[in-house]
Amino acid sequence: MARAGLTAERVTEAAADLADAVGFENMTVSALARSFGVKDASLYSHVRNLQDLRERVALLAAGELADHIGAAVAGRAGKDAMTAFANAYRDYALAHPGRYAATQAVQPDPAVLAGSTAYIRTIELTHAMLRAYRLVEPDLTDAGRLLRSAFHGYITLEVNGGFRHSRDVQRSWERGLDGLHILLENWPADPSRHAAEQ
Amino acid sequence: MARAGLTAERVTEAAADLADAVGFENMTVSALARSFGVKDASLYSHVRNLQDLRERVALLAAGELADHIGAAVAGRAGKDAMTAFANAYRDYALAHPGRYAATQAVQPDPAVLAGSTAYIRTIELTHAMLRAYRLVEPDLTDAGRLLRSAFHGYITLEVNGGFRHSRDVQRSWERGLDGLHILLENWPADPSRHAAEQ
DNA sequence: GCAACTACTTAATGACTCTAGGAAGCATGG
DNA sequence: CCATGCTTCCTAGAGTCATTAAGTAGTTGC
Numbered sequence A, B: 001m002a003r004a005g006l007t008a009e010r011v012t013e014a015a016a017d018l019a020d021a022v023g024f025e026n027m028t029v030s031a032l033a034r035s036f037g038v039k040d041a042s043l044y045s046h047v048r049n050l051q052d053l054r055e056r057v058a059l060l061a062a063g064e065l066a067d068h069i070g071a072a073v074a075g076r077a078g079k080d081a082m083t084a085f086a087n088a089y090r091d092y093a094l095a096h097p098g099r100y101a102a103t104q105a106v107q108p109d110p111a112v113l114a115g116s117t118a119y120i121r122t123i124e125l126t127h128a129m130l131r132a133y134r135l136v137e138p139d140l141t142d143a144g145r146l147l148r149s150a151f152h153g154y155i156t157l158e159v160n161g162g163f164r165h166s167r168d169v170q171r172s173w174e175r176g177l178d179g180l181h182i183l184l185e186n187w188p189a190d191p192s193r194h195a196a197e198q
Numbered sequence C: 001g002c003a004a005c006t007a008c009t010t011a012a013t014g015a016c017t018c019t020a021g022g023a024a025g026c027a028t029g030g
Numbered sequence D: 001c002c003a004t005g006c007t008t009c010c011t012a013g014a015g016t017c018a019t020t021a022a023g024t025a026g027t028t029g030c
Helices: A008-022 A029-036 A040-045 A050-073 A078-095 A097-105 A110-114 A118-131 A139-159 A169-185 B008-022 B029-036 B050-073 B078-095 B097-105 B110-114 B118-131 B139-159 B169-185
Strands: none
Touching: A008 A029, A008 A050, A008 A097, A029 A040, A029 A050, A050 A078, A050 A097, A050 A118, A078 A097, A078 A118, A078 A139, A078 A169, A097 A139, A118 A139, A139 A169, A139 B139, A139 B169, A169 B139, A169 B169, B008 B029, B008 B050, B008 B097, B029 B050, B050 B078, B050 B097, B050 B118, B078 B097, B078 B118, B078 B139, B078 B169, B097 B139, B118 B139, B139 B169
16 A cells, blocks of 8 residues: 655645646545545545635635735835735736635635734735825725725636726736726725824 | 426526525535425426536626616716616625626626627626716726726625625725725826827 | 554445436327 | 327436545554
8 A cells, every 4th residue: 555645735735736727616625636646535634624625725825825925015115016016916816726716715714814824914915015105094904905806806807707808908907007006196085084083 | 297397597597596595606406406396307408507507697697787787877977876886786796696606607608698798788887887987998998897806806805704804894895986986087098008099 | 573653445425417218297280 | 089299307327526434554653
């Protein structure tokens, strides 16, 4: 009985690669076992179940994404940082569609989430990037949500073939970033805030 | 052998309801058959396969969504139309998560798409709404893509629990719409266009 | 060189998709 | 009233997948 040398980490890595290759929803325990040349049941020594495997892939990907963005925005500020952030985000998602899908499709349970900084780091990077636009809470959160939504929505639509018009997607994206920069520079004052400002 | 009186339409409707109830990815042929009190195989007289069923649900939902938005924006213009559009979009998605997921998860093949106006209508409504902001091509397409991305991204993140901060999501959404309005009013001129303007 | 642990196996169950072939309901024309 | 034929639904069965239980064969610690 030859041993394949599996570990939870190696299984997770392979699962992530498989997801990138065949799509996150086609990343099955069976296919993964096949890629290792072992039986399905063997994987259950390393991973609790499919849900657990997906969570692991999601955390792996969220960490990689945060690293990628972090490296891109380092030493930049303002529009420079914003576009670097956006392009890093999009590049990662397009290069690793299965991994990216994992970060979105899986909502890890709070306990797992608390033990990992992967998800939180991206949000922190967003806030850091937005501070150059002189936004303060709650505008920071609101603008951050809108930005993440725009990035995520754009990529999802792009990957799923939502942009059928002939207009070049890359050029469209760049123009969208120009627009978002303008938006951040002109972020409207909250009409419902009077006393709160210091 | 009592007949259940199934038709493709009735099956599609029930599938859409089931998707809303249990989630799009849990909308199975088996569960659907069970809800009708018939055997799995019986459904294959009305629907080619699971993929076909999903496409039908997607087209149904896309049509409903377009109707809903169309009714909301009728007789409105400018910011009024934009927020009506956005709120109709979000309301539908939140009220019918399974149907909405279908519109995103399924990319119907081009032949099916050509035979239906469901998807195209939403894009046309977007363009109509944007014309009040005096945008012309290709800005119309670029701004439209950014808007759809922002709406879609926001809703996806909201539904998947992506907004974990304590800040009220509804208020955040409204502020995001304020921001998008400002953005559309200040849509930047394309620096790469010189000769093209008349 | 034995005990304990771990990695991987076989075997089985139950959910699911889908096909083939058959029978029972329902309409039509004689 | 009945034969014809279409449609609706059935039974039966194959193949994929997730998951568990129980066992066996490497590997490690003493």
